[in-house]
Amino acid sequence: MDDDALLRHSRHVLLEEYGIDGQMRVGAGHVLVIGAGGLGSPVCLYLAAAGVGRITLVDDDLVDLTNLQRQIAHTTARVGQAKVTSAAEAMRAINPDIAIATHALRADAAMLATLVAAADVVVDCSDNFATRHAVNRACVAHAKPLVAGAAIRFDGQLSVYDTRDEASPCYACVFPADADFEETRCAVLGAFGPVVGTIGTLQASEALKLLAGISPSMAGRLLMFDGRATQFDSLRLARDPECPVCAAHRAGRWSKTAR
Template sequence: MNDQQLLRYSRQILLPQIDIEGQQKLLDSRILVVGVGGLGSPIALYLAGAGVGQLTLVDPDEVELSNLQRQILHDSNVIGLPKVESARRRLQALNPEVEVRPIAARLEGKDLEAVIAQADVVVDGSDNFATRFALNIASARVGRPLVSGAAIRMEGQVAVFDSRQPDGACYHCLFQEGGENEEETCSQTGVLAPLLGIIGSVQAMETLKLLLGIGRSLHNRLLLLDGLSMRWRETRIQQDPQCPICNGSRERWRELA
């Protein structure tokens, strides 16, 4: 690291759990963030600020006026611009040292797996179940930890699904496809903006811990927030012995894909 980097990241380097060695790990890391909206905004900002080496951002949408209440990466001057391009400009302004790779598309199947295979950690900032299930399958297949988050109305949740662990549950163990609430989105039910900042910040924290190999992650734990009463609770996630994703064969994965 040069003198400018030592100064930029000095407050992190002071932490004994990180030090110069840990900061170098972050500089060498590659992160995939899917969705650069309400959750993806704080996730990407904090990861870029922390000095991760490469951020790949995936989002097919353009910035709309209704996004600006909560999607703090974007502003009124970029309405109509692809979200990943707006995000790239903001993140490069924050930290020019971070390589930002924008992908303005909805990735599926082998294309999604190929992008995940290039990352050290996958962070889910999406707002729909179809994307979450697809990310879960691809992350488990490729063998990358998935930092999952969701927020709606005044409620949020965070979990880490790590297929590298022998007891690692996956998103499918927690939520079954075809559930009755699958179609609920913020555009239909609403969301209070700071809630997304809280959940996204926890996701960024979990991502950094995974990269650094420090602390205790939310592996097999679901953290739930009731924003109205500002109460957190935690529940264990058990691996489903019948789960076709984390316990099934690759042939069964192919059938689901």
């Protein structure tokens, strides 16, 4: 770490739990961010500011005027641009020393298999269950920690799914793919900008803690935020031993370890 980098990140280095070693780990880390919208905006900006060495962004959408009330990585001048291009521009303006890869595509299973395998931490900022489950399957298959957030109207939620820990559930343990969840979009119900920003900021926090080696993470807990009451609640989560996504992978990893 040169003098400029040490000065840039000095307020993190001063933290006893973080220090130079933590900053070095963050600088060597690779984070995959799925979604560069409301949640992805603060995630991208804080990861860039913190000096994460490599950040890969995936989003197939374009910046729209209706995004700007909450998607703070984008600007009026960049309406019509690919969100990943716009977000990367904002990130480089904060920190030109990081490496950013962009994919203006919708994440599918083949792409995720490659990108997740190369990442240290995956942050899911998508807005639909199909993508969330696809991201979870790839994270389980490659044993990568997943920081997942969601926000709609005045409500948000956050958790870390880390199947490297035998006690930690995966996303499908908590939200089974065959469950009858009502999928709602902010284009229909709306989204309070600061709530989206709150959850995205907490996702960035969890991702940085995982990279820097700061514990505990949110694994095994679901954090829920009520933006109207300005109140947080948390639930303990248990893994499903019969989960169709993670049970077989856990058994396979356990048998290899046992050998």
